[in-house]
Amino acid sequence: MAATDFKIRRLEPQDYEAVYQIFCGPRAVWGTLQVPYPSAEGWRKRLAEPPEGSYMLAALAGDELVGQLGIETSPRGPRRRHAARLGMAVRDDWQGKGVGSALMQAAIDMAEQWLNVARLELEVYTDNESAVHLYKKFGFVVEATLVAYAFRAGRYVDTYAMARLRSDLVR
Amino acid sequence: MTNTEPIDYAIRRAEPADYQAVMRVMEGPKAIWGTLQLPYPSAEMWRKRLAEPLDGYYGLLACVAGEVVGELGLLTNPARPRRRHAATLFMCVRDDWQGKGAGTALMQAACDLADRWLNLTRLELEVFTDNEPAVRLYKKFGFAVEGTLSCYAYRAGRYADVYAMARLRKE
Numbered sequence: 001m002a003a004t005d006f007k008i009r010r011l012e013p014q015d016y017e018a019v020y021q022i023f024c025g026p027r028a029v030w031g032t033l034q035v036p037y038p039s040a041e042g043w044r045k046r047l048a049e050p051p052e053g054s055y056m057l058a059a060l061a062g063d064e065l066v067g068q069l070g071i072e073t074s075p076r077g078p079r080r081r082h083a084a085r086l087g088m089a090v091r092d093d094w095q096g097k098g099v100g101s102a103l104m105q106a107a108i109d110m111a112e113q114w115l116n117v118a119r120l121e122l123e124v125y126t127d128n129e130s131a132v133h134l135y136k137k138f139g140f141v142v143e144a145t146l147v148a149y150a151f152r153a154g155r156y157v158d159t160y161a162m163a164r165l166r167s168d169l170v171r
Numbered sequence: 172m173t174n175t176e177p178i179d180y181a182i183r184r185a186e187p188a189d190y191q192a193v194m195r196v197m198e199g200p201k202a203i204w205g206t207l208q209l210p211y212p213s214a215e216m217w218r219k220r221l222a223e224p225l226d227g228y229y230g231l232l233a234c235v236a237g238e239v240v241g242e243l244g245l246l247t248n249p250a251r252p253r254r255r256h257a258a259t260l261f262m263c264v265r266d267d268w269q270g271k272g273a274g275t276a277l278m279q280a281a282c283d284l285a286d287r288w289l290n291l292t293r294l295e296l297e298v299f300t301d302n303e304p305a306v307r308l309y310k311k312f313g314f315a316v317e318g319t320l321s322c323y324a325y326r327a328g329r330y331a332d333v334y335a336m337a338r339l340r341k342e
Binding site for chain 2: 148
């Protein structure tokens with residue numbers, strides 16, 4: 001499927017079960033900071049009371065929610081108001097089918113054209129090649145390698161800190 | 172002041188009643204330049220911040236003859252189990268006390284607390300790339316530059332870069 005085949009809309013509180021299903025997948029857990037055996041109640045609460053300044057998007061195939069992306073802006077950090085952090089996850093059985101591209105396209109448009117975010121940041125495990133490939137395709141560059149950044153499947157693993165600067169910010 | 176007599180800094184936890192002294196540390200032009208603070212700080216904001224610290228926050232103060240001359244915070248990750256080995260470090264020395272060893276005293280205390288009591292194996296911080304005395308201090312304590320984050324924060328009318336630095340505990 002092409003990126004245009006997915007419908008993007010805001011993530012709503014009632015989507016919590018679908019988000020919970022995404023994080024029941026071992027690959028989704030592997031690629032993020034989630035832990036196995038997620039709590040549906042935990043996701044219900046998190047979607048019902050999102051942090052201030054966060055914008056959550058959902059990708060739908062038909063009427064099925066198959067991916068989600070969060071843009072976390074910095075409302076309490078005035079000197080970081082031009083920057084936002086991205087986090088995303090695609091359901092295990094929908095990885096490699098363009099969901100991530102559809103979400104990323106929408107997120108960059110939302111952030112840069114409407115939220116006036118000029119610096120988008122994310123962290124990704126250095127060995128998550130498909131994700132790194134996706135981010136590079138959308139103009140993210142590796143700024144740093146964070147050693148032993150997170151614990152994953154029994155050991156500490158490194159992440160890349162990646163960022164995309166809006167064209168007016170590129171020096 | 173000469174460098175012949177080492178100054179004895181007393182390190183203790185920051186308490187809610189310290190908020191005005193902490194604000195005095197953070198409101199100097201050099202302090203603002205080196206952190207993410209703003210000119211014209213709000214005393215009420217500092218009162219709240221010290222009265223209701225973030226979960227997992229350890230605030231330390233360096234004092235000389237009872238006077239607060241520097242502050243250091245360690246922010247651990249109690250809500251993120253896969254990042255529980257890591258903490259983010261913030262620090263600031265009052266403008267008129269910079270270059271006199273307060274940072275070293277604070278950093279020594281923080282590394283001891285992190286390594287030997289909180290069981291943290293990764294300490295992280297961000298520092299403006301042109302803040303040379305701070306970079307030197309962090310390197311002295313085993314922090315390494317992991318990368319450069321471009322246009323990370325707004326400072327005195329323009330975007331400035333920071334280093335992402337980290338210190339891994341020697342096992």
